[in-house]
Amino acid sequence: MEEIYIVGVDIGSSKVSATIGKIEKQGNLTILDSVAKESQDIRNGEVIDIHNLSDALKSCISELENLVNLSIDEVYLGIPAGICRILEGKGVFTLPKENIKIEEKDVEKALEFSKSISIPNDEEIIDIIPYRYKVDENEDIENPIGMVGSKLEADTKLVVVKRSVISSRIKILDNIGLKIKALLIQAESSKDLYNSSTYSTGNVLIIDTGANNSDVAYYEKGILTDTFQIPLGGNIITKDIAFCTNTDINDAENLKKKDGKLIKEQEDDKEIKNGLENKDVVEQIVSARVEEILSFIHKETEERGYKDKIDNIVLLGGGISLFKGAKEFTHRVMNKSVYILQPYEILNKPLTINSLSIVKNVYNELKLDYRVVENVEEDFEFKSTRRNRKKNNSDFKSKIKRFFDEFF
Numbered sequence: 001m002e003e004i005y006i007v008g009v010d011i012g013s014s015k016v017s018a019t020i021g022k023i024e025k026q027g028n029l030t031i032l033d034s035v036a037k038e039s040q041d042i043r044n045g046e047v048i049d050i051h052n053l054s055d056a057l058k059s060c061i062s063e064l065e066n067l068v069n070l071s072i073d074e075v076y077l078g079i080p081a082g083i084c085r086i087l088e089g090k091g092v093f094t095l096p097k098e099n100i101k102i103e104e105k106d107v108e109k110a111l112e113f114s115k116s117i118s119i120p121n122d123e124e125i126i127d128i129i130p131y132r133y134k135v136d137e138n139e140d141i142e143n144p145i146g147m148v149g150s151k152l153e154a155d156t157k158l159v160v161v162k163r164s165v166i167s168s169r170i171k172i173l174d175n176i177g178l179k180i181k182a183l184l185i186q187a188e189s190s191k192d193l194y195n196s197s198t199y200s201t202g203n204v205l206i207i208d209t210g211a212n213n214s215d216v217a218y219y220e221k222g223i224l225t226d227t228f229q230i231p232l233g234g235n236i237i238t239k240d241i242a243f244c245t246n247t248d249i250n251d252a253e254n255l256k257k258k259d260g261k262l263i264k265e266q267e268d269d270k271e272i273k274n275g276l277e278n279k280d281v282v283e284q285i286v287s288a289r290v291e292e293i294l295s296f297i298h299k300e301t302e303e304r305g306y307k308d309k310i311d312n313i314v315l316l317g318g319g320i321s322l323f324k325g326a327k328e329f330t331h332r333v334m335n336k337s338v339y340i341l342q343p344y345e346i347l348n349k350p351l352t353i354n355s356l357s358i359v360k361n362v363y364n365e366l367k368l369d370y371r372v373v374e375n376v377e378e379d380f381e382f383k384s385t386r387r388n389r390k391k392n393n394s395d396f397k398s399k400i401k402r403f404f405d406e407f408f
Contacts, residue, residue, distance in 0.1 A: 007064075007075045008358025009057070009178075010186070011169060013042040013233065014211030016057045018064050019355040020072070021363065029363045033067045034352035035060050043212060047168035054175040061176065074179045078358045079126065080208075081187035082215030082229030083165060089114035089128065089156040098150045102135065107145060110154040119160055126166070126183050127159035131223040157224055159185055182362070186354055187217030188224060189361035190316060193341055193353075202311030205336075207297060208354070209319030211235045214293055218306060226304060230296045234319060237289045244285060245278050260286040263325025287329070290320055294333040312337045318350045 004023040010016065017036040021029050039056035047053055065072055091114030093106060111128050119125065133141040135149035144152060166183070173180055187206050208215045214230040237260070242252035259282040301307040313336045315321040320330070321340045330338045341353070 005070065005072075006359045006362045007072050008078065008189075008355040008362065009061075009075045009173075010078045010352075010354035010358065011039075011042060011053070011057070011172070012080075012210050012354065013040070013213055014235070015039055015351055016053070016060050017352040017355040018057075018060050018072075018075070019352055019359050020064055020068055020070070021359040023363065029360070031356065031359065033064060034349050034356060035064045035067070036349060036351040037063075040211070046164065047172065050168060050172055050175070054172050057172060058176040061178070073177065074181050075173065076182050076184055076358050076362050077169060077173070077180050078184050078186040078189055078354055079161060079165070079169075080210075080213075080215045080229075081185055081206075081217040081224075081227040082208075082213060083161060084126075084185060084227050085123075085160040086224060086226055087117060087119070087158040087160055089117060089154075089158040091116070091154040091156065093152045093154075095150055095152065099148050102144045102147050102149060102152055104145055106152055107133075107154070110152045111156060114154050114156040115158060117158065122163055123160050124163050124166060125158050125160055127185055127188075129157040129159065129188075129224055130154050131157060159224075184358055184361055185224070186215070186357070187219075187227065189357040190217075190314075190341070190354070191219065191361075193357050193360060203306070203309050205297075205301065205310050205313045206316065207313060207320070208316045209233050209293065209321075214297065214319075216297055216300070218301070218304075218310070220306070220309065226306070228300055228304070230293060230300065232289075232293045232296065237286055240285045240289060241282055244281050255282050256286065257322075259283065261324040262287055262290060262329035286323060290323065290326075290329065291333055293320070294330060298334050310336055312339060314338075315340045316353055318353055322350060 003025075006021045006023070006029075008019050008021075010018075015036050016039050017034060019034040020032045022032055023029055037056045037060040039053055042048065042053070061072055091110040091112065093110040093113055095102070095106060110133075111130055114128060114130075115125050132139075132155040133144045134153040134155075135141055135144050135147050136151055138147070138149070141147070170180065186208065190206055190208070203221065204219045206217045206219070208217075210233045212231070212233045212235055214233055216228050216230065217224060218226040234256070238249060238252045238256055241247070241255050242249050245252065245255065247255065255278065259279045261283055298307065301310065313330060313334060315326060315330060315338065320326050323329075327338045327340055330336075
């Protein structure tokens with residue numbers, strides 16, 4: 001069998017990152033390496049400078065190729081959850097004959113029919129997430145394949161995003177000679193990093209704080225139910241530090257990384273000249289701004305009607321989670337159990353966690369069923385593990401092909 005490689009790409013508001021993973025012959029996934037490069041060319045999800053962003057991503061991919069000594073020409077691209085809308089869909093498919101066994105193709109029909117809703121011309125449905133099926137009068141079915149019936153209904157969550165968001169990203173990857181194998185919702189990918197942990201049960205709020213925005217996704221019993229974005233991120237903290245300490249932006253960013261913390265540590269008494277020292281100023285700014293970001297998120301979840309339903313909050317590695325004391329501070333502000341997600345595979349590179357999550361999500365979607373035939377021939381069949389959903393390798397390809405056909 002030829003070795004299979006998965007490359008995940010994340011285009012964020014302050015950086016681009018890429019991670020490559022290798023599927024071993026036994027079907028295990030090994031993360032080979034990750035690279036992140038600075039870029040400030042995304043604002044509110046929209047690309048503001050395609051050429052600069054193309055150069056940054058090209059540099060990122062080239063460095064990754066050199067690290068693993070491989071050529072990369074196809075990638076899986078993540079889309080931030082905060083710039084997406086989640087809509088309800090319902091697909092009804094009448095089987096060609098009465099009382100026959102439901103097959104995978106019938107489920108695909110029902111899912112496709114669930115897209116038949118009215119959306120603005122400048123938006124596109126980029127994903128369908130099924131969460132419940134009904135066969136005739138049998139309700140709340142997780143997997144209808146193999147059941148006998150005459151009518152199949154699918155309740156789905158439809159992920160909608162502005163077409164300009166997709167077209168600009170397609171152009172960037174096209175500029176540097178990369179093909180998109182599939183688009184993935186970043187929150188759905190991130191979920192694969194923690195779904196085997198104890199805190200994945202119940203209702204979970206994922207917070208991913210970037211440079212200019214904070215993307216938030218709400219999961220109810222494992223199903224993506226809502227997303228939103230807060231227009232505040234790490235850059236506002238850096239700007240405040242620069243202003244209050246009379247330093248330039250680069251020095252302020254270094255101060256934020258060096259002295260920024262959300263927990264007060266015991267220090268020796270010292271004489272303070274001209275008011276607070278820079279270190280104290282940085283700590284106060286970080287605390288005030290992070291509390292503001294979390295308070296906005298907390299208020300938004302209340303207005304959207306699920307604040308009291310949230311069981312756990314997950315902070316992705318990077319952003320707020322890099323500040324010492326982030327877990328305790330977030331718990332104090334939001335009064336929920338808080339977990340910081342920093343998988344060992346990020347190799348001390350927390351800024352690459354989103355591209356890592358894409359790789360792991362694709363691996364789980366295209367799970368390998370390993371068989372050795374007479375010790376001579378190896379057969380690898382892709383099978384999906386996503387809840388209530390089946391895919392294979394060709395399904396993933398056809399999904400992106402259908403999207404491009406419809407998009408253009």
